[in-house]
Structure formats: C-alpha cells, structure tokens
Amino acid sequence: MIKKDPNKGLIFNIQRYSVHDGPGIRTIVFLQGCPLRCPWCCNPESQSVRPVTWVKNGKKETISHWMTADEVMDEIEKDEIFYRTSGGGVTLSGGECLMQADFGANILRQCKQLGISTAIETTGAMPLTEIQKVLPYTDYVMFDLKIMNPIRAKQVIGDNVAQVKASFEEALATPTARVMPRVPLIPGYTTVPKNLQQIADYVHEVGVKEIHILPFHQYGSSKYEYLNRTYTMKDTPLLTDQQVSDIHSFFEDQNIHAVVNGLE
C-alpha cells in the first residue's frame, strides 16, 4: 500500500519531452495507484497501489519502482534547460497522482523553488484534503471530468462525483492555479448527450469558459495483454472526425470554448 511518505514515491514512468500535456516542454512523472477503474484506462498498469510486473514480448519486467524525492528531482532537473526556454516544467500524472499527494506536494514544492512550472493531471477522486496538499505548489491543474451522474459514476468507474466537484472547486478557488477541465470522449460512456450536457451545465455553474476534449484512443490496448487482463474496449471504434466536431460544436454553442486534444 502507498504510504503517506513525502520522500518516497512509487513511480511507473518518467517521460521526458512531452509537448502535449501542458505548457512548454515537460517531463511527466507517472505516479502509481488509482482509486478508479475506468474501462477505457490507457495506463492500466497504473491502477494497482503496489509495484506492478508485466510480461512484454516474453520478458518479465517490473514497471513501477520506489524512488526517493531526490532521485525524482534528479531526473526532472535533467531537462531544466528545456523548461527554461519553453516555459515548461513538470507534470504529475498517474494513476491518480493525488494518491501520493504528500510525495507529489514535495516534488512540486521543490520545483517551484527552482522556478520550474508545475502541473498535475488529476481526476479529483480523492478526499479534499489530498488536493489541498498540492494546490499551493501547482500552476496548472488538468482536471478530468468524466461521468457526472453520481450513480453511474459510482457504478461504472467507482467515482464519487461530490468528491470530484469539491476538489475541482477547491482548485478553482486557488488563485495561483490555472484550472483546465478535460473531458475524455469515450463512446458510450462520457459522450452520451445527457452526460455532455451535465458537464456543460456544471462548467457554466462554476464559471469556467474553456475545456479540453480528448477523443478516445486505443494506445493502451497492448498493455492489457502484457498484464494478462481483458481490455473491454478493444472493439469500440474511434470517434469519427465528424463526431468529434459535433461534440466540439455542442460545447461551443453553449459558449464554452472547446479545444480538441488540448492542442492549439
């Protein structure tokens, strides 16, 4: 189980030169562990709260490792020069990075001290206390809004919508943090008109003017094989350009600026 240790984190990947996840050139630190079980999850290896091994091309690999905060900072600092020229920095992702909020806060705080931009990607699916730990050190909050109906959310992905909203509003109320809601467009789940309307209504209610929409992809499918798990979304077709465009218009028509894939 993941401990509340600010100096030790369970990491399953550190990815440099990420240009599609927040401003500038970024390093993404992927933290292990997630309370949700989204059927479309593209990082299924991240869900367990324990170190995970999988079998890739016949070879057994341990993919998550305990790292000290210093070790993670060493990795982050390798691309410092690129953060400086691009206004980029570090993004904590997951899993749900708030599952290791103490560790995450430590990393983000150290980055802020070095003048490195900080971001988190979160679903907000943790008690309010957890996001409160990281918000003082976070410049950008990329916040997933998925299924808004509390019953459906509980049933399908194990989410507590009230908790998500509380975390989201806490982020919005933090003056130093820029919050960007992101909606993964998952056919049959998040894209049903009612759900999209609930998202739009909620976004209006809290006074947000812009969202990012992220069309469904199958990039994670082979990982299920490595983990010897069944991927239930394998036969779900990708959204057509027209479908994405329709959803885009749906939001725009309600005066919410929607950006596909978060790219300009």
Added chain:
Amino acid sequence: MTTETLTKVERPAFETVRPVSRIEEMKHNLFKQKRQISLERAKLYTESYQQTVGEPTILRRAKATAHILDHVQISIRPGELIVGNRTVRPRSGILSPEMDPYWIMKEIDTIGTRPQDQFDFTKEDRDYYTANLLPYWTGKSMKDFINAKITPDVKAAEDDLVIKLNQTDKGQGHIIMDFPLILNNGIGKYLEIIDQKRAADPDNDFYQACEIIFKGMQRHFQRYADLARDMAADPATPDYRRVELTEMAAMCERLETDKPYSFYEALQLLWMTSIVAQYESNASSLSLGRMDQYMYPFYKNSKADGVPAKFLREVLGDFYLKTYDVVLLRSAESAKCFAGFPTGYTVALGGLDKYGQYSVNELSYKMLDLYQDIQLPQPNLSVRINEQIPRRFLNKTCETIRLGTGIPMIFNDEVCVPGFLSKGVSLDDARDYGVVGCVETTIPGKTYGLHDIALFNLMRVMEISMYELRDDKNLTYAKLRQRISDNIDKYVKIVTKGSDIVDLGHREFAPIPFLSSLISDCLDNGKDVTSGGARYNFSGVQGIGEPNLADSLYVIKKAVFENKELSFAKLIDLMESNYAGDDGEKLRQHFINDFHKYGNDDPEVDMECAKFFRHFALELGKYKNIRGGEFNAGAYTVSAHIPLGEDVGATPDGRKAHEQLADGGLSPMVGRDHLGPTAVLKSVSKIDNTLAVNGSLLNLKFAPNTLKGDAGIRKFADFLMAFTQLKIRHVQFNIQSRETLLDAQKHPENYGSLVVRVAGYSAFFVDLNKQIQDDIIRRTEHNL
C-alpha cells in the same frame, strides 16, 4: 547610369503575363531528361592542355579554363532570367580527367546502372574517352602524382581501413569566394586591381593567370549577350520573351565591366562567378556563403526603384533552380558516401555581424519563403542561430523545417564563433563564418580549408586495438583505453601526412587562380590558395564512429571488467564469430538492452564519447599542414557511416559486422536512444562541440504531428533555444512520418518530389539507394 537603364528595361519584363509560372516551367524542365555525362569540359580542357605544353601549370590551368569559357556550348533555357548553364543539357555530370582519368574507366559500363547516382554515358562518348582522353591523361594526372607520393605508412593505414583520403580525383572545393568583393567592384574594376598587382610584380604567373580567366569571363558574358540577342531576333520568340532576352543581352554586356546595382544584376554576376569557378575546378561545394547579408544592399536598391516583389522572387527562384542544375559526378565509392548530389550550394542565413549583433533582413525572410515554395535539395539553406535570434525569424525557420525537407539546418554561433577563435581566427572573421559542403564551417573569402580532406574511422582503431590485446592476460580497462588512445595518435600522424600529400597534389596539379583571386589574401601575396595564399589554411579530418565507440567501451567496461560476465578473450571470440549462434544472439541482445547507451543522457557513457573525441581533436590540432595551417577535427559522416560501417566487424555495442555506424556523426546509434530528443541533446552536449571546428552533425527525426499548429512551432523554437544554450554546434531535422517513407519506398512513382535530409544535405528520397533509405527510416522518430 546603370540604375536607370535597368529599372526602365526591367519593368516590361515582369508586367507581361506568362502562360505558365516561370518557376514551375523551369523546375519541370530541369527534370525532363535523364542525367547524362557531358565530355565537353574534359575535351576542351585537354585540347587546351595539348597546346600549352611546357608552360607553368598555373598558366596552363588558366588557359584551359578560358578555353572552356570561349568554346563550351551555351544555352539560354526557356524562362531563364539568369544566364550561365554549366552544361546545355540540365543536370549533366562533367569530368575532370586531369585529376583522375582512371575511376571513370573502371566504371564506364556500370555508371548508368550503379545503385547510387546513375548517369547515362553515350557509346560515342565512352569510345571517345577510351580512345583519346584516357591515353592522354594516363601518367599525367594528379592521381598519378598522389599515388607516387603515398608513403608505405599512409598506404598501410588506408589498407587498415582506418583512413580514407578524399578529393584525390576532383577539385577541392569546400570554399566560399569573396562574393561581396566581386559584386562591389565589378569585373572591370577587379581586372584593374589585378593589373596593378601584375605591374608591380610582372613575373608573377598567378596574377597573369587571374587576368586570363577574368578576361575569359568577360568574353563568356559576351557570348551569352550575343546568344540572347539572336534568340530575341528569332521571329518565333514571343513578345514577352523578346523583352526579357533583350534586357538579358544588355545586362550581360554591362556586367562585363560594370559593377551590379540591382538585385537582378547582382544575382547574375554571382551566378556567373560561380559557374566560372565550376569550370575551373569541377569541385564539390563552391558554396554561396552569407547570401542574405551581401545581397541585401542590391535587394534594397531594387526595392527602392520600385521593382515589384514578384519579379525579385522570380529571379531569385531562377537562381535557386540553377543551384540544382549543377550535379557532381562522383565515383561509385564516393557516391556511397555522398549520395544524392550534395553539390554544396550551401547558404548561411542570419547570424552575427561584425558588431556582435544578430543580423537578419527582409531578404533573409524572403529566401526562406521562396524555399518553402520551391523545395529542392539545393540551395542547401542553413540558419545561424544564437541567443539573440529574433523570435520571428526563428519561427519562420521552424515553419520551413516543418515542411519536412530537412532544410534549413541549424548552426550555433555560440559554438562556431569560439571554435574559430580558438584556432587563431580574428573576432570579426569568426563572426562572419559561413557553411560549406554539408556541415563544415569556414570563413568566407578568406579560407582554403580542405574541409573534407580525410575520414578517420575511430571504430576501426578500436577494433584494431582490441585484437592487438586479445592475448593480454593482465588486461585492464585503463590499458585498453590507453591502447586505443595510442593508436589514435599513431593514425592521426599518418592521416595528416596523407592529407598533406593530397594537398601537395592539388598545389602541383590543380592551382585554381580564378577562385584564389577571390580569397584574401591571395592577391596581396601573389599566391594561389593551393600554395598557401589564403589567410586561413586549415585541413579538416572527420573522426567517425564516436557514438559506437562510447557504447562499445561501456559494454566492455561493465560486462568484462566490472561485472566479469565474460573474459576479454571470450568477447573477442564473440566479435570474431559475429555473435554466431543462439548464445551469441542472446549476448548481443544483452549488450544492446542491458547497458546504457549514448543518446540517453547518461553521463558515464556520454563522457566516454566526449573524452575520445577530445583526445582525437587535440591530437589532430598538434599538426600543421604544408600551408602552415592547423588540422581541425570534425565529427560528421555525411552518408559515410554506411560504407565505413562495412569496414568494421562486429562490435561490443551489439552492432553486427558490416552494419552501419551511427548516422550523422554525433547522433546516437540508430535505435539505441529511448528517452526522446531532449535526452539526445543532453548527450550530444557532453561532447565539447567547440572542438569540432571543422564541423559536426546531429540528425533528429520528428514525427510531423509533434510540430502541429502554432503551439508546435512555439515549442520547436523553444527546443532550438535550448539547443543553442546547450552549445551544440549543428542540428538538422527529418520531419516525415515513418509511414510516408515506407510508402515512398514501395511506391517511388508517387514520391518524385519528396525531399529528405540525408546528412548535411537533403536529397530526393527516390534518388537514394535502399540502404540509405532504410537508414533514414530507422533513425529514431521522436513522437509524443
């Protein structure tokens, strides 16, 4: 006076409506016919030589060049505004049997079908060559001289496949003439200067030789003037073309003496200067230097005169197309190393001026704009970058790169300028550097740099060292490293000796008075560049295989000496067997996958690369060439990582025998970098790029979607600013998806215009042989 005549005549020319776009028409014409060999230059040169027996070489060369200028067939092609075609038929290869008459004989029946850079060679011409040119030059060529001078140790090092001497069969090239000098004086004034020198030193053959060729150049202009007038008089010529031809005739005559005033005139004189130099030496890379800087005053004149932008664009477009008309006929071996016609019309845009300010002007932008429309492999544009580069120009540069042709490439002032300062170049001159060949830097108008004189295979040195020590029972890692260093020293001494022999061959056989007259300080000291007349006199030797060397040594260090997984003798057996058998393959995978590799920002392995390159560069720097200049190290392969890889057996980095070495020079070995382009740059930055005074090369491949939109450009520009701060000397990009390239391999007919980055230059993808195509496809694509 010149001004008025020009502006008056220019106007009707561009106001007429042409049936097709001039540039499109000319581009189409360039590729209509198959490439052919033209014997004309060789014949005329030989004809002249037969008449000048007994005279000093430099005068014979000058007379031969003038003879070519007087008699070579000339043409003005449809749509052309600028005159001066090296051959009547576009893109013909020309021969210089005075340098080496033998290689073409060996390949006479295969040159039309060889895997790389085929040329048709007509039966008639082949017979003429065999019956007349070969017998005449046999025993009399520069190659004969060099072969006779090659000492046993140099020969042995060549046979050991450690060194390869270049330019033993053609002109040196790799030089930038002082174009501003001729443009700001004009031929008439320049001849006066030469005459004054000659009067003060009447016995100096060099001055006489200069005069002979400049007068030949005047007559060559007149021939074009006459031709243009004849064509204008032809009743079949449409009216709009008649106006153009009439003006071209008048301009050619003016330029016989006057200095140019307009952009059009300046481009014409620039091109003619380049063509004369081409006839003189048939060399690779008579490069154009900082064209946006020295052409800008003329561009401004034309703008001030109200010449429409469209016309300026057309005439510059014509100039661009001409640079791809000149192709270089290389031997099969040379074509492997320099595949796809890197003729070397290299241009450096932007960069520091003598005040230490970033210098960019409207023409710099226009040159990139026009390139975006034409997209041919030449001119090979590059952009000089430094911390002061205006963001607007950087963005324009990034947008041009995003088109995917690999042009422009990027040079870093923050590295190149200190590099030259460390070699005794003055601050003003160092800031004025330009690019020649592929990625070599030089001081325009002041340097005879032999930038491409030799290749030095560091991996062969490692291999030789390993085999020498195979029976050493007390071998340590330090001892192995020491042996490699010692052998580097040994072969460096030999490569400098070999380079000097080639250097001397060019002095004795191939002085280039016309080109020399436009290199400071040749006119002042009355000497040809080959005799040491230039201000700067470098020789550049390329160290090849640094990344593989570092990867290999790291495996040896860890597996053999630290982890003691296998003995050194066992490792050698493994190399010798080329990783034979299942066990061999298992170990090979182990060596590839379980040890750090250069290109992943790992200081331990990166520093091994850095240390050996430093050692090589400093050792080379101890030697002086016969012109009193320094030897400078380079770290680039062009496409030679493929043939040089063929020379090396299996290596501990998991590379199998005869496979290619790392591409580029400083790029990680293909498929060995896993952490993305920032990690690659960090690794490359560990190598002290300032030491690579002669040039270095880094290839990066990006997936097109990484650079999408304004955000893509912004982040790409930011990435380049980090590159600048990391003090990396050079980088170039391939922006083509793997799928596109694979499809182009399968369906070449659909990709006739797909231009890709090969090495320090770009080429048509379909012009490259499969091996090089595969290499480009395999280079790690950074795609996130």
